[in-house]
Amino acid sequence: MTTEDVLRLADDEAGIGVRTLILNRPKAYNSLTVELKERLLAALTEAADDPAVRAIVLTGEGKAFCAGQDLKEHVGLLQSGDESPLRTVSEHYNPLVRAIVGAPKPVIAAVNGPAAGAGAALAYAADLRIAARSANFLMAFANVGLGPDTGASWTLQRLVGYGRAAELMMLARRVDADEALRIGLVGEVVADEDLASRAQEVAAKLASGPTVAYAKIKSTLSAAAESTLEEALAAEDAAQTELGRTADHSEAVEAFVAKRKPTFTGR
Known part of the structure; x- marks a missing residue:
């Protein structure tokens, strides 16, 4: 086989x-x-x-x-x-x-x-x-x-x-x-x-969505399952700081302002 x-x-x-x-x-x-x-x-x-x-x-x-x-x-x-x-x-x-x-x-x-x-x-x-x-x-x-x-x-x-x-x-x-x-x-x-x-x-x-954000959703959920509130907050803070610099976040903001649907590239 x-x-x-x-x-x-x-x-x-x-x-x-x-x-x-x-x-x-x-x-x-x-x-x-x-x-x-x-x-x-x-x-x-x-x-x-x-x-x-x-x-x-x-x-x-x-x-x-x-x-x-x-x-x-x-x-x-x-x-x-x-x-x-x-x-x-x-x-x-x-x-x-x-x-x-x-x-x-x-x-x-x-x-x-x-x-x-x-x-x-x-x-x-x-x-x-x-x-x-x-x-x-x-x-x-x-x-x-x-x-x-x-x-x-x-x-x-x-x-x-x-x-x-x-x-x-x-x-x-x-x-x-x-x-x-x-x-x-x-x-x-x-x-x-x-x-x-x-x-x-x-x-x-x-x-077709923000792939990098999905990765962070997965990692923060996994971390929070075994952490204190403060540790979870810190993980969320770090993730949001990183995601705020991504092309997908910039595209989403620009699309919101322009009142159009965003096109995510997973970056």
């Missing part, structure tokens, strides 16, 4: 800077093999570093978003005496979460179906989540005697609160799309057939 088999990349036809990453193992519910994890990390890193990419969409091919770890590969390697699966958290999942959370541009998870374990956690790490009606989320780690990984202990409680996160992890309870919307796990639910177009619509809006 080649890397092109497990992950497909697509840029937007309009050329405004949307890069779509499609997990492409539909027969295995897009479960994560070593090859797919490594390819996804490389693609996320490349998209984050490419100035032409201004928004990233992550989705799955077929009926599932991502079923999490490919257990057939995991068990097979362990039974053969290969202990590399025991290092996959540090070598693959942690870097993947850092790449999504730390990307200096918006990341949208278009959850097209079931998302479980590490697959659900990848969606939690995104900045925005749009779910198809058929989507659902499952934290099943406890069912196999494990705790959370792929950043879920950090991301999930920030989305739904500690109590709800503990419930979903300890009881391994599946959350359908409507409940996910109600508890704040996703921001929007659309018909299955509308998911791809809606995700591209939102991504296009973000890609």
Whole structure:
């Protein structure tokens, strides 16, 4: 199997800077093999570093978003005496979460179906989540005697609160799309057939926006989650000082005065 088999990349036809990453193992519910994890990390890193990419969409091919770890590969390697699966958290999942959370541009998870374990956690790490009606989320780690990984202990409680996160992890309870919307796990639910177009619509809006400002929004929110008020104020101050010197801010001010729509360049 080649890397092109497990992950497909697509840029937007309009050329405004949307890069779509499609997990492409539909027969295995897009479960994560070593090859797919490594390819996804490389693609996320490349998209984050490419100035032409201004928004990233992550989705799955077929009926599932991502079923999490490919257990057939995991068990097979362990039974053969290969202990590399025991290092996959540090070598693959942690870097993947850092790449999504730390990307200096918006990341949208278009959850097209079931998302479980590490697959659900990848969606939690995104900045925005749009779910198809058929989507659902499952934290099943406890069912196999494990705790959370792929950043879920950090991301999930920030989305739904500690109590709800503990419930979903300890009881391994599946959350359908409507409940996910109600508890704040996703921001929007659309018909299955509308998911791809809606995700591209939102991504296009973000890609045409002030990309540098989005990066600062992400970094200040992350910092504030673990800081005092004074530290958060200081981070906001530093960010605003930097953003005030950007071309996008100047363009926005000039457009406001001229009563026209601004044209952002991400600089």
